[in-house]
Amino acid sequence: MNVLTQAEANVENGPDTGNGVIISTRDVNVYYGDNHALQGVSLDINKHQVTSLIGPSGCGKSTYLRCLNRMNDTVDSCRVTGEILLDGVDIYGPSVDEVLLRARVGMVFQKPNPFPKSIYDNVAYGPRIHGLADNKDDLDEMVLTSLEKAGLIKEVQDRLHSSGTGLSGGQQQRLCIARALAVRPDIILMDEPCSALDPIATAKVEELIDELKENYTIIIVTHSMQQAARISQRTAFFHLGEIVETGDTEKLFTSPSDKRTQGYITGRFG
Numbered sequence: 001m002n003v004l005t006q007a008e009a010n011v012e013n014g015p016d017t018g019n020g021v022i023i024s025t026r027d028v029n030v031y032y033g034d035n036h037a038l039q040g041v042s043l044d045i046n047k048h049q050v051t052s053l054i055g056p057s058g059c060g061k062s063t064y065l066r067c068l069n070r071m072n073d074t075v076d077s078c079r080v081t082g083e084i085l086l087d088g089v090d091i092y093g094p095s096v097d098e099v100l101l102r103a104r105v106g107m108v109f110q111k112p113n114p115f116p117k118s119i120y121d122n123v124a125y126g127p128r129i130h131g132l133a134d135n136k137d138d139l140d141e142m143v144l145t146s147l148e149k150a151g152l153i154k155e156v157q158d159r160l161h162s163s164g165t166g167l168s169g170g171q172q173q174r175l176c177i178a179r180a181l182a183v184r185p186d187i188i189l190m191d192e193p194c195s196a197l198d199p200i201a202t203a204k205v206e207e208l209i210d211e212l213k214e215n216y217t218i219i220i221v222t223h224s225m226q227q228a229a230r231i232s233q234r235t236a237f238f239h240l241g242e243i244v245e246t247g248d249t250e251k252l253f254t255s256p257s258d259k260r261t262q263g264y265i266t267g268r269f270g
């Protein structure tokens with residue numbers, strides 16, 4: 001099944017609830033002009049787990065994340081080589097529609113970025129542009145379900161038609177998560193989603209991530225090793241554009257195999 005028909009199937013059936021590898025990347029290289037930012041990265045991402053990407057600033061974590069839904073295509077100087085398979089289909093293949101790919105592989109950014117629209121319209125945006133709702137009742141249901149899944153419904157049910165930008169930072173970030181969920185993704189990419197949030201809002205987003213992994217695959221870039229340890233089952237440590245070590249999160253933090261990982265997690269560099 002190709003990426004498009006799988007995305008269509010998900011619209012009908014919801015995300016796959018099986019286990020195993022959902023994304024397989026092999027020998028991925030990314031260049032921004034002459035800057036060889038990612039060098040021969042190979043990594044498998046397991047379904048319905050949280051995978052953390054950690055490493056010092058500039059090591060390529062966000063670059064890797066942005067390869068997974070072809071966000072790097074929007075950067076003129078950027079060139080990607082290697083193989084990135086989503087359920088066995090090359091996402092850089094000629095038949096892949098990037099818009100459908102980005103619905104299936106949603107993204108949440110560092111800074112909450114709701115549209116300057118109502119809470120309702122923020123969440124309804126994706127279903128509207130993808131033509132997912134048959135009528136107004138359908139759309140209402142999608143909006144409410146997504147807000148519920150994002151743990152926001154109780155806080156906003158009385159003000160669905162107020163502006164999304166009027167919410168607190170943590171609420172805005174959960175609104176952005178609801179917006180991503182509304183187009184029924186399988187995978188959610190999160191690029192430091194808590195770095196602009198206070199500890200209470202961070203705890204809520206972390207709880208949410210833990211719940212979401214039942215139905216979604218989550219890949220998160222984080223600078224917080226405590227956060228990686230709290231929420232992820234697998235962790236990949238990046239350094240100078242390469243993956244140094246990947247493994248079970250607990251093992252990676254308690255007995256890393258590589259001395260560079262050891263140095264980073266004990267705060268000796270980074």
Ligand SMILES: Nc1ncnc2c1ncn2[C@@H]1O[C@H](COP(=O)(O)OP(=O)(O)OP(=O)(O)O)[C@@H](O)[C@H]1O
Nearest residue numbers: 032035037055056057058059060061062063064075
């Ligand atoms: N849009 C871009 N144009 C040119 N170079 C870029 C671009 N984005 C990233 N780079 C370069 O690619 C390399 C990796 O950057 P990237 O943002 O992926 O690292 P990171 O590990 O996510 O860093 P941080 O933790 O600071 O966010 C860096 O040398 C960076 O300058």
